[in-house]
Amino acid sequence: MRIETPEAMEALGRALGEAAPAGTVIALHGDLGAGKSVLARGIARGLGIGGRIPSPTFILVAEYTEGRLPLHHCDLYRLSDPDELVNLGLDEVLGGDGVVVVEWAERFPEILPADHLEVRIAIDGEARDVAIAGTGPVSQRLGSAVG
Numbered sequence: 588m589r590i591e592t593p594e595a596m597e598a599l600g601r602a603l604g605e606a607a608p609a610g611t612v613i614a615l616h617g618d619l620g621a622g623k624s625v626l627a628r629g630i631a632r633g634l635g636i637g638g639r640i641p642s643p644t645f646i647l648v649a650e651y652t653e654g655r656l657p658l659h660h661c662d663l664y665r666l667s668d669p670d671e672l673v674n675l676g677l678d679e680v681l682g683g684d685g686v687v688v689v690e691w692a693e694r695f696p697e698i699l700p701a702d703h704l705e706v707r708i709a710i711d712g713e714a715r716d717v718a719i720a721g722t723g724p725v726s727q728r729l730g731s732a733v734g
């Protein structure tokens with residue numbers, strides 16, 4: 588789908604956050620500045636999480652517990668050693684009942700569960716082309732709910 592503005596990107600995220608069942612894992616793919624963190628902020632809003640949702644570029648994982656489900660927002664861009672994923676507790680939250688949003692998941696694709704939602708964002712000037720695909724029954728249902 589074509590997303591013309593940051594506001595539309597956030598609205599797409601909100602729809603995902605509203606529809607996401609417990610255990611949802613969403614992998615966000617796209618170049619620097621594509622809008623992954625904007626989409627993640629929308630997902631937080633859809634789960635009922637207010638306040639600032641900063642990019643977790645340096646802390647790698649941010650957790651928000653005030654919404655309908657816990658949200659774990661991860662950015663693996665700066666992660667060099669996959670063993671660190673255990674220290675960050677990411678292996679645990681990936682099998683948990685919250686919603687996990689992973690920016691730069693392509694750096695460590697092996698950590699993703701078999702059933703997860705793939706969101707690919709391509710930059711086209713000010714607009715973004717967004718492709719959403721589920722890799723299993725749960726994520727496919729979520730993808731259909733917003734697409």
Ligand SMILES: Nc1ncnc2c1ncn2[C@@H]1O[C@H](COP(=O)(O)OP(=O)(O)OP(=O)(O)O)[C@@H](O)[C@H]1O
Pocket residue numbers: 590591592593594596617618619620621622623624625626642662690713714715
């Ligand atoms: N159509 C659009 N959709 C989303 N963001 C847009 C759009 N047009 C412009 N932008 C801008 O692009 C930037 C996207 O930044 P964002 O931090 O979300 O990117 P990112 O993919 O998370 O990058 P990084 O890989 O550095 O984490 C924002 O400043 C946003 O306002």
Ligand SMILES: [Mg+2]
Pocket residue numbers: 623624642662690
């Ligand atoms: Mg980001």
